[in-house]
Amino acid sequence: MNRVRLLVFNAALGVLDYRVPEGMTVEPGSVVVGPLGPRQVLGIVWEPERLTAQEVPEAKLRPLLEVLPVPPLPARLRRLIEWTADYYCAQLSSVARMALGSSAALRGGGTTTEYRLTGEEPARLTPQRAAALDALQGEQASIRELAELASVSEGVLRGMVGAGLLEPVTVDLDRPYPPARPDFDQPKLSEGQRKAADTFVDAVKARKFAPFLLDGVTGSGKTETYFEAVAEAIREGRQILVLLPEIALTENFLRRFEQRFGVSPVQWHSSLKASERRRAWRAIALGDAQVVVGARSALFLPYPKLGLIVVDEAHEVSFKQDDGVRYNARDVAVIRAKFEQIPVILASATPALESMQLAEAGVYRKIELPDRFGGATLPQINILDLRKEPPERGRWLAPRLVDEMKERLARGEQSLLFLNRRGYAPLTLCRNCGYRFQCPNCTAWLVEHRFSQRLACHHCGHETPVPEACPDCGTADCLVACGPGVERIADEVAEILPEARTALVTSDTMNNPEAIAEFVAMAEGRAIDVIIGTQLVTKGYHFPELTLVGVVDADLGLEGGDLRAAERTYQQVAQVAGRAGRGEKPGEVLIQTRHPEASVIAALAAGDRDAFYAAETEARRDAGAPPFGRWAAIIVSSEDLSEAQSAARAIGGTAPDHPDMLVLGPAPAPLSLLRGRHRFRLLINARRSAELQRYLREWLDPLEFPRGVRVHIDIDPYSFV
Incomplete structure (x- = not known):
């Protein structure tokens, strides 16, 4: 090749042609550097x-400067990039950038210097150094990364290096990951699990391309089942990708993986340090990373x-990206499996209606696990009608739920x-005057956080201290908190059950893997009596002594204009209900609602998932909504x-x-101001064949x-929104 695209x-630049200098070897997929005026640009040969x-005439082509020392992007991946850009109407370059997840990794291996605590006890400490010593226990990273972890300046840490409190460590950037052992701890599977596992193996x-929908109730052992397919792929020297919707689930998964395969898998997520990200990307690209989660x-x-x-x-909704390239990882995973000609397993206790329809149509092969593993039974679900059994004045938990919590605590x-x-x-x-605290950048109320004593916007991150007086009328001690959040429920539990040991599980309190690991260890060690949490607690956790789940406001997800509101509510409540009774003791779920007649609430109470899906399917069909329309x-x-x-x-x-095609709008978006930008939306409803x-x-x-x-x-x- 003497000319490349x-x-x-x-x-804005899109696609450029270059000349290949004599002696340079390139091929489609090569990652190269070319000149652009006085600058240099990174690109992929296509x-x-x-x-x-x-x-451009040959004579005007400028020569490439270098080929970077990484394997060319495989043709199958390039076809996936093209498909994703075409289907989601995205820029091809924006999709391709996601394949090069670490720019530092493109320059090859080598070593770097990281720092860790020496364990020395200084005679006296400044407040900044004391804070750094507390925050950096067990950590090893670059000065910049350690400064971010400890919330101190880099100068403070460099001073600690000079004082002998931090020591440099030379790290091999391409050090290999320990190999997973497929036969390390083979589990005893039930008959249903074994049959499903054999199918995957x-x-x-x-x-060959084979899409599966693994539909198993909570606690049925779906993970152990697909782990057998993972083990077979390891034996065959192939790579495995396991996608999880949230980092919060990673810690629990890592532990289960290590128990089964003897080592942790390679991780890839936004919380990785730069050196970890570089090492992981190179191991993946070179084919050395066996299992990536x-x-x-x-x-x-x-x-x-x-x-x-x-x-x-x-x-999970979080598989859909809502900015940048707005792709759905669940659907793109199936397309990648098709290009790669490999099996793909979609595992869920509450599959998306689109996935269920594809299984009904025979596009996906449905594998069912209808029973919990080890003889455990599904929890009993009861509806608590707040119109008939209201909470006490100023409280949010109904008396029956409180009584059940007291009984569990006593046992x-x-x-x-x-x-x-x-x-x-x-x-x-x-x-006094009715003034409401609203975000200056978004069409959203500010949420009160009493633990941090801040008013915060959950859309743009704007924060402000809670004032002592109303900023509009100047009246002191006049501010009223309206409605409950999990912090308020935690305060109520502390009043009702002062002897109970509680844990608050939200993205505010569990914002790193260490905090999540500590919570899991305490819950499993029975050091926690009552867990209060958001969607972070709805999936992935297995606490045998957890026998009661209370859904404080089951109607919350039904509010607003979300066209999938009923399905999301069903999935969320069913998932959190599945945390109860996973051990030998039976579980119970109490769902607080003011709309027990709603179809989703009735389906949850009856335990009739099929009836809910059937009703939701007909409603979607009548509306021309996915999967029957677009x-x-x-x-x-x-x-x-x-x-x-x-x-x-x-x-x-x-x-x-x-x-x-039917075009609705334009109209102001429900969040008509977001991060300082005014927003309008149009919604297009099209036939499936369009x-x-x-x-x-x-x-x-x-x-x-x-x-x-x-x-x-x-x-x-x-x-x-």
């Missing part, structure tokens, strides 16, 4: 017939010998209270309200009149907007 990571570019051996971004990494993909908790058993609302209260207002959203935003409104009207005014992406491109590509306007397309949207 380069996909560069700049959407097949020229697959990318259109402005033709056969699929791994066949090395990670968040959705791990899906686009350059595995050269992928043999199996598992998507655990496949129904030495554990209880869990679930409310999917962080903080102390969702709204704070002035009882949705797309167009989100228009600008810091200038009139500019955003004009752009949205221009888009709405040029909407195509197509029999396969060429939706082509229609959208033909509609939007000719339009031009001011520089401050952003227009995003969201295919198959999950968020409607």
Whole structure:
């Protein structure tokens, strides 16, 4: 090749042609560096017939500068990148960038210097050094990363190096990961588990595309079942990818994996240190990383010998990315498995309705685990009608739920209270003038957090101290917290059960793997009596002594305009209910609601999942909603309200009149101001057979907007705010 086409990571530049200097070897997928004016650009060599570019005469081509020392991106991955960009109407360069998850890793191996505590006890300490010593126990990282962990300046740490409190350690960037042993601790599976595991193992051996929906009730041992397929892929020298929806689930998974295979898997998520990320990426690209467990971004990494993909908790909304490239990792995982010609397992106790329909249609093969492992029974679910059994004045827990918690405490058993609302209260207002605290950057109320004594926006991160007086009328001691968050429920539990040992489990309190590990150890060691938490406690945990689950406000998820509200509520409540009675003792679930007649609540009470899915399916069919129709959203935003409104009207005014497509809007988004940007939305409902992406491109590509306007397309949207 003496001429190459380069996909560069700049959407404005797109595609550029370069000359290959004599003696340089490149091929499609090679990661290279080329000149661009006085600068240098990073790019990936692509097949020229697959990318259109402005033709440049040979004489004007500039030569490439270097080929980076990493394996070329495999052709199968390049096809996945193209498919994702096409389906989700995203920039090809934006999707390709996700494959190069660590720019430092592209420069090859070598060594780096990290630092750790020496254990020396200084004669006296400054407050900053004392804080650093407490925060950095057991940590080893670069000075910059340690400074972030300890919340001190780099200068403080460099002073600690000079004082002998921190010592340098030379680290091999490409040190190998210990190999997983497929036969380390083989479990005893039930007959149903063994049958399912054998099916997965056969699929791994066949090395063909085979999509499975592993539909098992909570506690049925889905993880142990697909671990057998993981073991077979390891024996065959293939790589395995396990996707988890949240980092909070990783700690529990790592422990179970290590028990089964003798070592931890390779991790990939946003909380990794830069050196860990670099090491992981290179091990993956070189084919040395056997099993990778990670968040959705791990899906686009350059595995050269992928043999199996598992998507655990496949129904989870967090697999859908809501900014940047707005892809759904669950669906893209199936497409990657198709390109790789390997099996993919979607595991869930409450599968998404789209997945259920694909299984009904025979596209996915459904594998069911209807019983809990080891003879454990599913919990009894009872409805607590708050209209008939209201809480005491000023409280949020009904008397019957309180009585059941007291009984569990007396028996030495554990209880869990679930409310999917962080903080102390969702709204704070002035009882004198009615002033409400609203975020200055978003159309959202500020949430009171009493533990940190702050008012916070959960959309943009804006925070402010709780004032002593109303900022509008100046009245002191007049602020009232309205509604409950988990912190308020925790305070109520402390009043009702002062002797109970409690744990608050939210993304505010469990914001790192160490905190999660400590919580799990305490819960398993029976050092916690009552767990109060948000959605972080709904899945993945196994506490044998937990026998009571109380859902504080089951109606919360049914509010607002979410078109999947009923399905999400069912999944969330069913998942948290599944934490009860997982050991030898039976479990009970109490669901507090003011709408017991709602179909989702009635289905939960009856334990009739099939009836709920059937009713939801018919409602979707009548509405032409997924999986029977298609949705797309167009989100228009600008810091200038009139500019955003004009752009949205221009888009709405040029909407195509197509029999396969209905355009709704434009209208102000429910969150009409988000992070300082004014937002408008259009919703498109199309027939399943419609060429939706082509229609959208033909509609939007000719339009031009001011520089401050952003227009995003969201295919198959999950968020409607």
